[in-house]
Amino acid sequence: MTIGGGLNEPRDVLGVAVWALLNHPQQLAQVVADPALFPLTFEEAVRWVAPIGMYPRETTKSTVLDGIQLPRGAHLGVVIGAANRDPKVFADPESFNINREKKPHLAFGGGNHFCAGTWVARASVAGVALPDLFRELPGLRLDPERPAVDAGWVFRGMTDLPVTWDSNSASQLSI
Secondary structure, X not given: OHHHHHHHHHHHHHXXXXXXXXHXXXXXXXXXXXXXXXXXXXXXHHHHOOOEOEXXXXXXXXXXXXXXXXXXXXXXXXXXXXHOOOOOOOOOOOOOOOOOOOOXXXXXXXXHHXXXXXXXXXXXXXXXXXXXXXXXXOOOEEOOOOOOEEEOOOEOEEEEOEXXXXXXXXXXXXX
């Protein structure tokens, strides 16, 4: 679990954050000008497209949820993506916006099930990978010839992120 969670979710958050910034050049310009904004980018990326979209859970006792009686042991799928886009909590929740009012999200779960790797993911993606990527690949941009593809329901992220950047050679990379 540590290896999978330590590789897959940070990779997915990184891909989504890059995709979002490349689609929002004004926000990209903000974070490139002020790298202290990369943590805000990370938090908005995990709120916008949580790398895990559904958590399986089981009721520990009989309970009523929104008028529905659930017996002890009922199997549930808690859809985090819906919670992180609740318009009662987040203004314009479908949009990626690093400048939105900061509010708690459920991308890392909560309570007993809060992700133990949260701080490592924040440090590695927001503190290292995002700033290094945009510093080392000047002019990074989406490839206009090939669309980016995001997918997944339980595990979510970019399955294809074709990009180009400025360099001495006409390099291309698909992240």
